[in-house]
Amino acid sequence: MSINRPVNIGLIGAGRIGSFHAQSVARRLVDANLVAIADPAPGAAEKLAAELGAPNAYTSLSELLANRDIEGVVIATPARFHTNIVVEAAEAGKAVFCEKPMALTLEDADRAIAAARAGKVPLQVGFNRRWDQAFAEGRAAIDDGKIGSPQLIRSLTRDPGPFDADPAKIPQWTIFYETLIHDFDTLLWLNPGAKPVEVTAVADALVRPDFADKGFHDTAVVTVRFDNGSIAVAEANFCAMYGYDIRGEVFGSGGMVTMGDVRRSSMTLFDKNGVSNDTWRRDTDHFVHGYTAQLAAFVEAIRTGEVTGPTGEDARNALAIALACVGSVSERKTVKLIN
Template structure:
């Protein structure tokens, strides 16, 4: 296998550009070859800002290129299944951003396609590559807080959702778009799969969505029991305005671990107006290093022919929980997985 892999980013939005910048400058043994976006203005501006020449409006055309060895799929979720299966059939390795797909069947088809074509499949749960999350996992495994009995994870975003996200048929809602990371966090720290979930939700901040998308919610709380009888709580919200908020609490029989803070820096200013401290305003800032570590691991997995740390099964389990949570919201019942 060649030692310098050509990478194509399919989807030139915010997350796509994070990956693109990494592969353009900072990932060893990888070279950013092209961008894909159906909006030519977006694709052209992305390639210009990255200092590369090639873009495609159709991912199928990109997959024909021998220059491209691997793709990063960063499109709306509803398109993931078709793109990843096509990429696998074209012999391209795949890093697929979360959520993996819309339902379990699509996830299984993705896994099967990558296995049949002997290509790597990594799912974009970048928090597993964050130094604080890694340290917390090590503390758990060392027994420093005894047996873990409960994990509480929250993610709240400051911005109003993009219009397509209001349609749960295309996005699966905030449980998918925002809380997929929390779902994976609970599975990873508790070392087990979800057994049952109960979720409640409501739309409190996005009145513009209520008439056309009455099932859209911008606030959700999900309680869970795991196959090892441990407990989990997820708190998710969008359009909170105050900043990007990502925190975790891991409760054990002999202690507790906290991850994250609302503040971006440790600078604290005091004057006649009172106290002020910068608030974290974006996931792109908070998890910048984790995205890079994730991208580096993807290339290493290909070159060293090893299984990625975050695989298709992890993606499928998160999708399963998203759908169970949405069903619980709709029916008002506990849902068994």
């Protein structure tokens, strides 16, 4: 399939990240049209569609999928709905971009992958760090052999504080399924060709210790061993008071690459109070290029039928580590992965 005109996109889910993706399609991509938005919350789709000039707004997913003008959908609903929507969209013949995580069980991941394969539609998953310039250049250096064989790999996510969410409303294991899932994909991507063989995880409620006995986790450290001998560490915390901190590092037999910086730029202020830097405070500011680039790649996948970004299989591989983390924390043991 090759399409020369702008591609028609429908958005499913008009929340925070969905609204940002809608803005990207409508205002940042020159070769895509935002033609429809669906959200079950009364007025949510209509309001966002009016702001962005999208001609169609629905409260029903089936109505959006029945729109024959739509060639691809961007799924940005709560995670528990992702798999069923991927399947319905694929069965309707729509190309699919799904926010992470694509699924919460391996069975659902397989179901989503199979639906896309049966429908012969592209399936891309939203691991936006791959599109960040620093991370992309780090992977290129690894591919070029500039650091030798990877030995130690690190990825971290520290969300900006203060933490003001209600822990009672956060699904259990969110720190693995929705936060560290990015880091798991990053570790796999920065160690090309290697497979994880065992996972050890520890987690606790250090930001909100009053919710520790309710199964809430806001802090975690994960160790992953790979079949090429390399060892990786991922860590997350929900409250970095100094800003939104996303970093990666790969140390190898011949050198090292580091990626990411909490500082907004290399500008440093020197004044009567000392030395200071402004820091990133929102993911949509830090990764605006990455978020846009991944949707541009999705549009190209619709044009060509070839997915160059993270696939359903990539999402399944990251999920396998997340599930192993849940088992490791629950049973206080190292979990071996079956490849």
